[in-house]
Amino acid sequence: MEPIYTADNTTTAYQLNWSLALFGKSDLPDQSAWLEELRAATEADGVRILSANARSENTIQFLASTRPDSSPSDIVRSVKGRLQYLIRDPNPKAFRRNYHIQSVGEANSNVLDQYVAGQTAKHPMADDAVQARIEAVQFHDKSVDLSKTSIGNYGQYLNSLQIVAENIEGWREVRDAQLQRVRRVIVRACEKKPWRLSRIGLLSNHVHVLLGADVTDSPQSVVLSLMNNIAHVYEMKPILKFSYYVGTFGGYDRGVVRKQKQ
Structure with missing residues (x-):
């Protein structure tokens, strides 16, 4: 079955x-010798370098x-590849x-966790029974810490994401069976990848x-x-x-990164 939502037919708001820290085998050239060329080169890859700072003689x-x-x-x-090319001689x-x-993001993991946890209170339903139903389908796995890095084949990484998707105009889902199915399909999709799922803030719209x-x-x-998995709930x-x-977000926010530059 073909996916409904694709890169070609969706629009994205994003931050x-x-x-990124790279480690040299020995002392690395000063950034004044390569930074502007590197910025131009990585821009073609969709990567914009906002800053580069030497943390030591061999760490950038x-x-x-x-x-x-x-x-x-x-x-x-x-x-890494484009910088290696620039300093190859x-x-x-x-x-x-x-x-x-x-x-990293403007808000850290603790702030975002509290924000998503408070969604049911921020968007209350007029009917108390429906409000209780919405609150019952919220998801939180306390064992998942999205501020901690994972270890890959050659490095440590953190790929923590905040995702928000809205229903089409005028559609509010308040049926318990459907809400439970949406929650379940998100959980299962994350288990299959596997992605570390921390919270689902599921509202009517x-x-x-x-x-x-x-x-x-x-x-x-x-x-x-995730969007296509949710679509499966609705045939x-x-x-x-x-x-x-x-x-993106992590254990610290961009303000901390800015301070490290000073």
Whole structure:
């Protein structure tokens, strides 16, 4: 069965920021020798370098923003590969295999967790019975900590995403069976990947999801997968708008990254 929601027919609001650390085998050239060229080169890959700072003689920390179709592994490949090319003459094999990439946002994981947890109170239903029904289908896995990095083949990564999808205009789902099915299909989709699902804030007319995806998963692929899984509950009818929001977050916010630059 063909997916309803695709990259071609959906629009996206997004704020995707990443902190990336690369480690040299020896001292690395000063960024004044390569930063502007690197920015121009990675821009073609959909990776915008906002800042670059030497944390030591052989460690560089980048702050980058990306489009939704870029995964953390894509970002590492773009920045590391293109920088290696630029400094190939003095450093033909400049970098170690390991890296550290971490999602960051304007709000950290604790703030977003509280925000999603408070959605039922923020959008109360007029009918007390319906309100109780909505509250009963909320999901929270306390064992999932979306501020902690995971370990991949060559590095540590954090790909924590906030996802918001809205129903089509005028559609409010208050039926218990359907609400339970939507919750269940999101949980199962995350289990299959596997993604670390922390919260589902399920309302009558929209849904919030907080999860940690794999290093090879782009935000776009994660959201479209969930949206199409939800469509299965409604026999592949487009119950959701052809648009969504996705943002990154982590254990600390961009304010901390800015302070580290000083």
